[in-house]
Amino acid sequence: MSEASSLPxxxxxQLLRLQQLQQTLQVVVSQRQQLELEHSEVNxxxxxxxxxxxxxxxxxxxxxxxxKSERKKVIDELREKRELTETRIKVLTRQQTRAEAxxxxxxxxxxxxxxxxx
Amino acid sequence: MSQDDEKLRxxxxxxxxxxxxxxxxxxxxxxxxxxxxxxxxxxxxxxxIKNEDKGSHILVPIGGGSYINAQITDTKNLLVxxxxxxxxxxxIASAQEDIGTRILELEKTKNAVQKQLxxxxxxxxxxxxxxxxxxxxxxxxxxxx
Numbered sequence: 001m002s003e004a005s006s007l008p009x010x011x012x013x014q015l016l017r018l019q020q021l022q023q024t025l026q027v028v029v030s031q032r033q034q035l036e037l038e039h040s041e042v043n044x045x046x047x048x049x050x051x052x053x054x055x056x057x058x059x060x061x062x063x064x065x066x067x068k069s070e071r072k073k074v075i076d077e078l079r080e081k082r083e084l085t086e087t088r089i090k091v092l093t094r095q096q097t098r099a100e101a102x103x104x105x106x107x108x109x110x111x112x113x114x115x116x117x118x
Numbered sequence: 119m120s121q122d123d124e125k126l127r128x129x130x131x132x133x134x135x136x137x138x139x140x141x142x143x144x145x146x147x148x149x150x151x152x153x154x155x156x157x158x159x160x161x162x163x164x165x166x167i168k169n170e171d172k173g174s175h176i177l178v179p180i181g182g183g184s185y186i187n188a189q190i191t192d193t194k195n196l197l198v199x200x201x202x203x204x205x206x207x208x209x210i211a212s213a214q215e216d217i218g219t220r221i222l223e224l225e226k227t228k229n230a231v232q233k234q235l236x237x238x239x240x241x242x243x244x245x246x247x248x249x250x251x252x253x254x255x256x257x258x259x260x261x262x263x
Contacts, residue, residue, distance in 0.1 A: 041201040046202040061203040074204055081202070114124065 032092040
């Protein structure tokens with residue numbers, strides 16, 4: 001029998017909940033990091049596009065092909081994408097803060113219970 | 119559960135987390151190295167093409183060890199990705215400067231990740247030593263009972 005199964009059922013449940021919360025937290029953190037990367041890539045592309053003129057040749061990658069596009073149109077699309085990314089980062093940051101607080105709270109509860117069961 | 123057991127369990131858990139961190143950091147270094155190598159290949163290709171004449175015959179890889187016949191129609195300009203799925207035409211000097219900057223940035227990131235990796239490895243060795251000492255103390259305690 002494993003050591004966890006010798007713990008009181010309520011504590012086992014809380015340990016399971018803690019593991020689930022930690023997994024959720026990990027997913028949220030990696031999604032936020034991914035979006036931050038996308039955000040900095042969009043910013044980099046926008047700053048490059050600001051250095052060139054409207055008549056410059058621009059291509060967009062669509063799947064495995066490149067399609068000719070207009071500078072102004074691409075800038076508008078990227079600005080919209082940046083805005084959307086920023087909103088999603090804000091939402092995920094809030095989720096992360098909430099999940100971190102919940103993990104911390106649950107850890108303290110579990111630790112206190114483990115100490116009293118010594 | 120004794121306090122020592124609890125400490126031991128916490129340290130074993132900490133060690134597992136540190137080992138996972140090492141794996142993550144090593145994977146990241148692998149990705150960075152692959153990106154650097156890709157940029158170096160691009161640079162080598164540009165160096166090879168810039169001395170060719172317009173209309174030169176080349177073979178372009180299409181995957182699976184296969185090539186298609188092609189001709190260079192422009193030896194002065196290139197199409198360079200600027201991120202977010204957007205590419206722009208740049209002259210060879212500007213494209214090579216861009217590639218050089220990107221390689222430098224990636225190397226800087228790689229150095230930072232390597233430093234992190236060294237720190238985590240130091241932490242792992244420290245935790246392993248502590249665990250060894252604790253295990254020895256527990257064994258001695260058991261023998262004295």
